[in-house]
Amino acid sequence: xxxxxxxxxxxxxxxxxxxxxxxxxxxxxxxxxxxxxxxxxxxxxxxxxxxxxxxxxxxxxxxxxxxxxxxxxxxxxxxxxxxxxxxxxxxxxxxxxxxxxxxxxxxxx
Amino acid sequence: xxxxxxxxxxxxxxxxxxxxxxxxxxxxxxxxxxxxxxxxxxxxxxxxxxxxxxxxxxxxxxxxxxxxxxxxxxxxxxxxxxxxxxxxxxxxxxxxxxxxxxxxxxxxxxxxxxxx
Numbered sequence: 001x002x003x004x005x006x007x008x009x010x011x012x013x014x015x016x017x018x019x020x021x022x023x024x025x026x027x028x029x030x031x032x033x034x035x036x037x038x039x040x041x042x043x044x045x046x047x048x049x050x051x052x053x054x055x056x057x058x059x060x061x062x063x064x065x066x067x068x069x070x071x072x073x074x075x076x077x078x079x080x081x082x083x084x085x086x087x088x089x090x091x092x093x094x095x096x097x098x099x100x101x102x103x104x105x106x107x108x109x
Numbered sequence: 110x111x112x113x114x115x116x117x118x119x120x121x122x123x124x125x126x127x128x129x130x131x132x133x134x135x136x137x138x139x140x141x142x143x144x145x146x147x148x149x150x151x152x153x154x155x156x157x158x159x160x161x162x163x164x165x166x167x168x169x170x171x172x173x174x175x176x177x178x179x180x181x182x183x184x185x186x187x188x189x190x191x192x193x194x195x196x197x198x199x200x201x202x203x204x205x206x207x208x209x210x211x212x213x214x215x216x217x218x219x220x221x222x223x224x225x
Contacts, residue, residue, distance in 0.1 A: 033213065042113075042199060042216035043152070085150065096165070097214070099152040 004100035006088050011106045017076050020086050020103045026069040028093030034062050034073045035087040037102065043087055046073070075105075083107045112136070115200045115217035122190055123225055130185045130220045132200030140164075141183035142214070143175060144199040152199070158183050159205075190224045197221050 003025035012018040024032065031050040035043040049055055049064035049071060061074040073086055085102035092098055115132040122128055134141060142165075143155040156175040157165035163175070172188045183200060200217040 035214075040219075042218045043214075044216070045213035048213060087152070089152075096154065097152075101150045 004088055004090055004098055006086075006100045006103045008101070009104045009106065011108060012075075012078055014078055014080060014107055014109050016078050017074065018078060018105065020073045020075070020088075020105065022071045022073075022088030022100060024069050024071070024088070024090045024098075024100075026066065029066060029069075030091040030093060030095060032062075032064055032071045033087075033089040033091070033097070034071075035089065036084050037087055038084045046086075078107050080107050080109070113200055113202050113215050113217040115198075115220055117220060118218065119221050119223075121223045121225065124190055124192060126190050127186070127188045128190060128222070129187070130198055130200075130222075132183050132185070132217055134181055134200075134202040134215070134217075136202055136204075136215060138202035138204050138215070139180060140203050140205060141177065141180070142201040142203075143183065143185050144201060144216075146197045146199060146219070148196070156183075156185075187222075190222075192224050195222055195224045 006022045033048050034046040036046050037043040047062035049062050054063045059076045064071045085104050087102040088100040089097045113134045140159045142157045144152050145155055146152050154167055155169050158177045160180050161177045174186045177183045197219045199219045201214045203214050204212040
């Protein structure tokens with residue numbers, strides 16, 4: 001993607017906690033999205049951050065630091081169904097979405 | 110079910126052929142999009158329509174032509190298919206063009222196009 005960096009793959013254990021990081025170009029920023037994409041399926045919306053801080057939604061939380069160009073998605077109490085790719089996307093100054101390549105999360109029993 | 114639906118799910122065709130992918134949304138959204146997801150999994154926007162009018166037209170070959178008969182439909186027609194067109198094509202919609210928590214993108218299930 002255009003200046004969006006996230007790890008290619010991560011592995012975690014069922015029941016554990018995992019943090020997926022995303023760094024992005026800070027210029028022309030209008031918000032950051034996280035999407036979940038199961039293999040062979042459509043991406044589905046998880047979260048949107050435009051202000052600094054942590055937003056919690058059930059087992060999933062998303063954090064943003066605009067000055068650092070940094071976000072993370074925190075998944076708690078991991079379940080096997082959380083095995084998917086997690087896509088970070090930045091909304092630029094023209095309100096266009098710039099996508100990362102996604103982080104493939106593998107959950108092991 | 111309220112959703113973005115696109116057909117076909119799989120499309121295998123030979124080089125040089127012309128094909129179409131259809132997309133419909135019943136979410137009442139004003140804006141629809143076509144995205145291409147390549148083998149490296151990057152999602153790249155191709156086109157965006159707002160109330161049947163083209164608002165984004167990224168650098169894609171003019172062999173690709175979107176058609177929006179009404180704001181609930183955005184079809185993609187591809188002429189003279191090439192090997193490099195093989196990818197997954199996603200249709201999406203949003204309430205408006207000013208995206209945010211209240212107006213995220215809703216994606217269709219994708220069309221996997223394979224050109225042989």
